[in-house]
Amino acid sequence: MNTSKPALAVLVCFFALTISAQDIQMTKKDSIVQSYWLVSLGTNMVDDSGHEFSRLFDIENAWNMVPYPSRISVGRYFKNGLGLEAIGSYNKYKEGKIIDRAINPEDVDYFGLDFRVSYDLNMILGETGFFDPYIGIGAGYTDANNQGRGTYNATLGFRTWFSDHWGLDFNTTGKWAMSIDNATNHIQHALGVAYRFEVEKGLSRKGLEKLALLEEMEKEQQRVQDSIAKAEEEARLLAERLQREKEAAELAAAEKAKKAAEDARRAALQNKINDLGNVYFRLNSSYLTTKDKELLDELVAIMESEPGLNIRITAHTDSRGTHTYNQWLSERRAERTVEYVISKGIFEERIEHEAFGETQLVNDCKDGVRCTEEQHSKNRRSEFLIIKM
Structure with missing residues (x-):
């Protein structure tokens, strides 16, 4: 110090x-x-x-x-x-x-x-x-x-x-x-x-004069000792504050680094899941094809390798049909997707699902807009989002 x-x-x-x-x-x-x-x-x-x-x-x-x-x-x-x-x-x-x-x-x-x-x-x-x-x-x-x-x-x-x-x-x-x-x-x-x-x-x-001088010097020594003690106490408090600030800065830096690492790992894992692609359904269908199941098997493999990973499955429809029907259909698609993943040994509490019907289209193929079947098919999907690691 x-x-x-x-x-x-x-x-x-x-x-x-x-x-x-x-x-x-x-x-x-x-x-x-x-x-x-x-x-x-x-x-x-x-x-x-x-x-x-x-x-x-x-x-x-x-x-x-x-x-x-x-x-x-x-x-x-x-x-x-x-x-x-x-x-x-x-x-x-x-x-x-x-x-x-x-x-x-x-x-x-x-x-x-x-x-x-x-x-x-x-x-x-x-x-x-x-x-x-x-x-x-x-x-x-x-x-x-x-x-x-x-x-x-x-x-x-x-x-x-x-x-x-x-x-x-x-x-x-x-x-x-x-x-x-x-x-x-x-x-x-x-x-x-x-x-x-x-x-x-x-x-x-x-002798009295000397005693008075010694007493005055003793008071001055006491004052100096008090000043030293005060200076030492202030130095101690300053050192403690600096140490706390240093520890807080180190903790904040560690937390920031940890969060950055977690964010990077989460982003990398989300990219890995995104690379699997989406489950795409046929018109008015909620059944999974063999190709869909193969994709979900890869998702299951990722979740088995990451025991702390929880995901949310979101299901969607294209704009054709009524809103009520499309909402019901998207719920069925989400449920069937979740049921398949659970059937492969993933605990139910690790999966959430949510149905959006035709409310989150990925293109402009909304009601009244003429689109090709391929354009409509891109909206009939299930997506996978990481919610917890």
């Missing part, structure tokens, strides 16, 4: 879409963690030198920390990028460090309890892989340098994830005292191991 040019175009389009869909596959990078519970454990470093950001990296003189885990947090993060977190921390202001712009004379404990609302910057920046930056604001209570104070907090940090559950958390929090006199603002840095659970994942913005 030949494929039409439109069908080929559809196939080319289908294979192109298939290749493109294979090139644009969803991967792990297209999914992000959208909501989870988070627990982190680590250490914290406090800079309460009183110099705000001027001694931000003066680790030796301004940073205070203890040599063991000193910070724990528990939080819940949601699909909209917001997170709620509670943080507890302990530290110790070391003797000799700068605290509130003065040298600290002795070790002093530090306690902090903070609550924070965070926002995942990847919601704005787009998925950045293992790098997960965030900002946060909140409030808390800090007891530092023997002074308790409420604080307003602002945090900048990031987490880096090694798997869907484990990662590291780095952040820096500025803490501003609410209204306590002589209590300075301070900065708290933190580093910890983060573990998240009840993780619910979804698609990143790029």
Whole structure:
């Protein structure tokens, strides 16, 4: 079956879409963690030198920390990028460090309890892989340098994830005292191991775009497949119609050839019967002569060789005598002819007969026309016509 040019175009389009869909596959990078519970454990470093950001990296003189885990947090993060977190921390202001712009004379404990609302910057920046930056604001209570104070907090940090559950958390929090006199603002840095659970994942913005593209390509592939199926169905129906037309044409040709052969055979057989001649009767007679019987014997021989052959015997008279008489006479001639053929073993149902009297003359010898006896004799006849083969 030949494929039409439109069908080929559809196939080319289908294979192109298939290749493109294979090139644009969803991967792990297209999914992000959208909501989870988070627990982190680590250490914290406090800079309460009183110099705000001027001694931000003066680790030796301004940073205070203890040599063991000193910070724990528990939080819940949601699909909209917001997170709620509670943080507890302990530290110790070391003797000799700068605290509130003065040298600290002795070790002093530090306690902090903070609550924070965070926002995942990847919601704005787009998925950045293992790098997960965030900002946060909140409030808390800090007891530092023997002074308790409420604080307003602002945090900048990031987490880096090694798997869907484990990662590291780095952040820096500025803490501003609410209204306590002589209590300075301070900065708290933190580093910890983060573990998240009840993780619910979804698609990143790029993943959603890719999914939308894949869905559109899938629809287009389906449309192309439907077009291919339609084209194949149309081609199948066309092939079936052409096959039916071909078979019908072949059948018609075969029927025509068969009919032509039958007509030719019938014509040849009719010519053979015609070659026998007619049975000619004497004036006012319906009896068969020896010559007539010999002719009918030849007719019987033909019918015996053609078992499917049925004939009609028609009998006629000349125009002399009345119409009624001539009709009766022609019927007698037909009956005697049929009786002879049947007597030779031909079944009666294979022979029909019909009498026409003087109604079918073979010449102009009708009433009132003078004709010779020979001319009249040609009308006194029985003829043989094939009616079935």
